[in-house]
Amino acid sequence: MPELPEVEVTRLSFAHRIAGARITGVRLGKPLRWPLGCAPLSLVGRHVLGVRRRGKYLLIDLDQGILLWHLGMSGSLRFSRELGPPEVHDHFDLDTTQGRLRLNDPRRFGAVVYAASEDSEEAVKLLGHLGVEPLNGEFDLDVFHQGLRQRKTAIKQVLLGGALVVGVGNIYASEALFMSGIRPTVRAHRLSRPRAEKLRQAIIDVLSRAVQKGGSTLRDFSSADGQQGYFQLEAHVYDRANQPCRVCGTSIRRLQQGQRSTFYCAKCQKP
């Protein structure tokens, strides 16, 4: 579920409400992808300074240390004073003086990891290799194009890899490639500078637009205040196999790349 827009929408939906809170308790459910990395009780008494995002990770800054949250494929957060007893897929509760932050994650590919600082070994292992943020002005064409020139893999796979630019997952990779008129199978190093610029702009546009629309709710995503997303209603290609292209009417195709589905329009997107 959660790509950059869903993670950012989640952040925006509770960051201001949890800032300043004091942690009063922690509850662990079934194991997540990684262990927490500290004694749960040791978090009690610490204060939440704020919530940032790096790629698809949420960083909850504490007065001592950081909590890294990842939503995996099926995770979502809820923040409220009203949350009752945990249900089957509620696997982490952070209780604070301003409400309870709860991770619901049926597939448990998500995680909550404590790191002493952003420079700590645990944090660097998860964040250290990530590419640039697409939405904060750091996404430079020259650097992007140079990076593309060094990869012979299909452009779709390069985008998913996150080493050049973060936050683009399976939905938005297909959408950005549609918007820039690039076939997902084109090998990255063959993209001209003008095409790289079209792609860069499409990534920025599609991710920004998706944040505005509250993300994509394909099955169960909602932000921390329970709001659903609506971007999926304006998707041009994702999950639209055999349906007509919204621009030219050609039947949208689906193919497999690296064990993931890709969708594209063979007429609008050039090799």
Place this chain on the structure above:
DNA sequence: CCATATACCTGGCAGC
């Protein structure tokens, strides 16, 4: 260094 496959886990759905 790059490229590809694998693993993790649960639930929904189509087809029989």
Place this chain on the structure above:
DNA sequence: TGCTGCCAGGTATATG
């Protein structure tokens, strides 16, 4: 109904 197989928003890790 109930079973089976396939599919699903991610990414660290192992292997070539």
